[in-house]
Amino acid sequence: MKQLWGKALFGVALLVAMVGQAQGQASEESKQEQSVRTAFEQFFPEIELQAVKATVFPDLYELRVGRELLYTNGKAEFVLQGALLESKTRKDLTEESLQEMNKMAIDEFPLDKAIKLVKGDGSRQVVVFEDPNCPFCKRMHKTLDEVSNVTIYSMMMPILSADSRVKAESLWCADDPAAALNDWMLRDKAPAAKTCDHPLDELLALGQQLGIRGTPATYFANGQMISGWLPADKLNPLLDQQ
Known part of the structure; x- marks a missing residue:
């Protein structure tokens, strides 16, 4: 019984550790995106951001403003408007995001x-x-x-x-x-x-x-x-x- 109880406690501890690690990663991502939001809003306080999301490219973030998409870096030192294309595949990543954003059953x-x-x-x-x-x-x-x-x-x-x-x-x-x-x-x-x-x-x-x-x-x-x-x-x- 003690052996089974010990295994159960170990399993709970492992699960807590795994959840804690996942939450830490999610929290880190959230902090990065929040940092981008803060930087952007300092430059453009009149614009309301609906969402900030990291793209597949380093230090490039997607900003949702209403039904439009903009792009910036981690410090909001620039803002780009237009289609973001992946060179290798010629995939229009902006159109993909817009399609996902505008989905409606x-x-x-x-x-x-x-x-x-x-x-x-x-x-x-x-x-x-x-x-x-x-x-x-x-x-x-x-x-x-x-x-x-x-x-x-x-x-x-x-x-x-x-x-x-x-x-x-x-x-x-x-x-x-x-x-x-x-x-x-x-x-x-x-x-x-x-x-x-x-x-x-x-x-x-x-x-x-x-x-x-x-x-x-x-x-x-x-x-x-x-x-x-x-x-x-x-x-x-x-x-x-x-």
Whole structure:
């Protein structure tokens, strides 16, 4: 019994030591990032940092400001804005970070404020931010019309012109918004002018919050966002990802 008790105590002590070592490493990383934050805020007190994260490169840190990414060194002696590329692989590390930062699950969106279109069993889901006058949004609808078993949540984001706003409101307020959206996007049949209570301002604010600068912006079930039009052979694999 004493031998078993001794082994148990040794195991607890070893576990405590391992946890302590891990916490020490995490704490050290946190101190470094906090030091960068402090240095940056001394130079730019008017800018609110959401996060500071070490990159894979020595003494280079990623700074999150709203939905933007900046880079600096440990003393915040310089600030860079732009794409950080890994030379060997040509990988865009900034785009990777932005994709991760902007991930959003389908059920996190205000789906009640979307125009919902269902094809087949609707088992695959996408959220699309779109302007009704955006030509690439129309191409995206034509591509979506080629695929099966998909639910499309169309979030109206009228940013191109005043007419975009008028059409978006008319589509949302139509007696059958899904049919009206299909008629316009696939057949160029303009919706009848109509007004009602609508969520356009909320959707525009959401798009701005997500950092969406252009349409279409498509979110898939795995949280990934892709900007622009996609052909069916590129779209189908993304729809299958969960």
